[in-house]
Amino acid sequence: MMQMAHEDIDVERIRRDFPILGTTMNGKPLIYLDSAATSQKPIQVIDAISNYYKEYNANIHRGIYQISERATSEYIESKEKLARFINAREMAEIVYTRNATESINVVALTWGNENVKKGDHILISDMEHHSNIVPWMLLAERKGATLDYIKLDGAKAELDVQNLGEQMAKKPKIVAVTQASNVLGTINDVKTVTKMAHEVGAKVLVDGAQSAPHMKVDVRDIDCDFFVLSGHKMLGPTGIGALYGKREILEATEPLLSGGDMIRSVHHHEHTWNDLPWKFEAGTSDIAGGIGLSAAIDYLNGVGMEKVRSHEKKLVRYVIERLSQVKGVQIFGLGQDGIDKRCGVVAFKLENIHPHDVAQIFDSEGIAIRAGHHCAMPLVTETLGEGALSRLSFYIYNTESEVDAAIAAIETVRRTFKV
Amino acid sequence: MDLYAEEIISHYEHPHNKGKMDNASISLHRDNPTCGDEMTIYLNVDKDGKVSDVKFEGSGCAISMASASMMTDFVKGKSLGEVESMGVKELVELIGIDPGPARLKCATLSLRAIKEATFIYEHKPMDSSTKSL
Numbered sequence: 001m002m003q004m005a006h007e008d009i010d011v012e013r014i015r016r017d018f019p020i021l022g023t024t025m026n027g028k029p030l031i032y033l034d035s036a037a038t039s040q041k042p043i044q045v046i047d048a049i050s051n052y053y054k055e056y057n058a059n060i061h062r063g064i065y066q067i068s069e070r071a072t073s074e075y076i077e078s079k080e081k082l083a084r085f086i087n088a089r090e091m092a093e094i095v096y097t098r099n100a101t102e103s104i105n106v107v108a109l110t111w112g113n114e115n116v117k118k119g120d121h122i123l124i125s126d127m128e129h130h131s132n133i134v135p136w137m138l139l140a141e142r143k144g145a146t147l148d149y150i151k152l153d154g155a156k157a158e159l160d161v162q163n164l165g166e167q168m169a170k171k172p173k174i175v176a177v178t179q180a181s182n183v184l185g186t187i188n189d190v191k192t193v194t195k196m197a198h199e200v201g202a203k204v205l206v207d208g209a210q211s212a213p214h215m216k217v218d219v220r221d222i223d224c225d226f227f228v229l230s231g232h233k234m235l236g237p238t239g240i241g242a243l244y245g246k247r248e249i250l251e252a253t254e255p256l257l258s259g260g261d262m263i264r265s266v267h268h269h270e271h272t273w274n275d276l277p278w279k280f281e282a283g284t285s286d287i288a289g290g291i292g293l294s295a296a297i298d299y300l301n302g303v304g305m306e307k308v309r310s311h312e313k314k315l316v317r318y319v320i321e322r323l324s325q326v327k328g329v330q331i332f333g334l335g336q337d338g339i340d341k342r343c344g345v346v347a348f349k350l351e352n353i354h355p356h357d358v359a360q361i362f363d364s365e366g367i368a369i370r371a372g373h374h375c376a377m378p379l380v381t382e383t384l385g386e387g388a389l390s391r392l393s394f395y396i397y398n399t400e401s402e403v404d405a406a407i408a409a410i411e412t413v414r415r416t417f418k419v
Numbered sequence: 420m421d422l423y424a425e426e427i428i429s430h431y432e433h434p435h436n437k438g439k440m441d442n443a444s445i446s447l448h449r450d451n452p453t454c455g456d457e458m459t460i461y462l463n464v465d466k467d468g469k470v471s472d473v474k475f476e477g478s479g480c481a482i483s484m485a486s487a488s489m490m491t492d493f494v495k496g497k498s499l500g501e502v503e504s505m506g507v508k509e510l511v512e513l514i515g516i517d518p519g520p521a522r523l524k525c526a527t528l529s530l531r532a533i534k535e536a537t538f539i540y541e542h543k544p545m546d547s548s549t550k551s552l
Contacts, residue, residue, distance in 0.1 A: 387455030
């Protein structure tokens with residue numbers, strides 16, 4: 001038991017750092033089970049942003065005065081922290097964007113435009129978010145390339161190993177795959193996918209929107225060429241996300257946007273690019289966002305990513321155990337024996353009750369959950385054959401008693417609809 | 420506010436006018452792609468320009484289905500002009516709940532389909548209130 005206590009995170013202490021968790025929704029204490037959509041923010045992040053505006057708001061990289069120098073160093077420090085957080089080699093490999101979606105678009109519109117040619121294959125998977133589908137679909141349309149999908153296995157929970165091999169045999173130019181599914185919760189073995197892709201000469205983009213906030217990520221161990229994440233899903237503010245790219249690839253790639261800050265020199269008819277990562281960041285950056293993300297990374301490091309992961313595993317094990325005892329509930333993704341390959345996302349269906357009705361009744365109980373196709377229509381509507389699903393998703397501030405409240409809300413749904 | 424009032428649940432469980440109609444004057448399919456509600460409306464219009472019969476088929480949430488059940492009851496016997504003049508205000512009065520912004524599209528799906536069908540039937544351009552449903 002002493003060992004357990006040491007491994008567990010102090011959820012009650014963490015909860016006190018999140019002001020929103022002390023509020024109510026529809027007169028009930030807020031129970032937030034939608035962190036896969038966006039996480040809540042600790043006071044340390046809110047204060048970091050507010051302090052920047054109150055104490056040292058200035059533009060970065062140019063002011064020869066103290067507050068500008070402080071803003072610059074805080075912004076750069078945030079990139080250095082993020083580089084260490086995902087184990088990039090250096091800060092030069094961390095480009096800030098608005099979010100993971102923008103990061104993927106940047107890769108498709110720069111590296112993709114330069115390297116994908118007519119007749120090439122682009123490989124993604126059947127469990128991607130729209131953000132990791134549409135930019136590739138458009139790239140394929142622009143170039144006359146073919147977009148292929150790695151199919152799911154028979155249980156519709158994991159990538160099908162045999163199909164993965166078959167798709168790789170087509171020698172795609174780029175493979176873009178999620179590390180953790182926002183619907184199934186499946187954690188993919190992106191290291192193996194990357195190794196297979198590199199063997200056929202493909203570059204690899206890993207979508208870390210659902211993984212980076214919840215588990216230790218090591219981009220050098222994965223060996224992916226690009227990795228993307230969103231700050232707002234990992235305790236940071238909205239408006240800041242990141243694109244990691246291997247230095248040699250970013251150096252060889254032309255930037256998408258141009259203007260101030262991304263150039264070293266401009267003459268009337270020529271220019272030279274700035275160093276990485278600034279080459280990819282035209283105009284004034286989201287300075288407050290970077291500073292907020294920095295505080296978020298500090299917070300996560302303070303908790304420890306191993307502990308974040310083990311806390312979520314514990315919650316997922318508990319929610320699957322409870323949900324599977326409720327009559328008429330169908331859970332999607334891996335079961336109890338697959339917890340090691342499952343992140344803190346549990347999608348389910350209750351009889352034939354529409355998930356919007358489920359979510360509405362949860363709302364009246366003060367519980368925020370997501371219902372719909374979760375921006376993964378090819379997966380939800382075509383592969384799983386469902387119109388919509390309800391989804392519970394967890395983070396460091398969630399508790400087993402909140403899971404109990406969710407189960408009670410399901411009973412309320414059953415009573416309301418008399419099933 | 421209770422969205423799932425007894426009447427809503429009752430119409431959802433036992434919808435009125437549900438089913439296909441052969442020889443309809445006009446049928447029209449509409450959906451809410453973001454939530455998966457989908458519905459086909461069948462209208463029969465008599466020689467006096469009145470809705471003599473109406474049916475709907477489809478699937479979706481309780482709000483969309485109950486609203487379709489009540490809306491089809493309501494428009495039966497109404498003139499096309501009366502149907503075309505209906506808006507959100509009339510819909511809210513009819514279904515007895517305020518769906519709120521998040522569920523408005525669910526509640527208005529049947530009204531939108533019925534109104535669009537009448538405009539198409541009459542070969543008239545749709546008015547702005549219908550377009551904005």
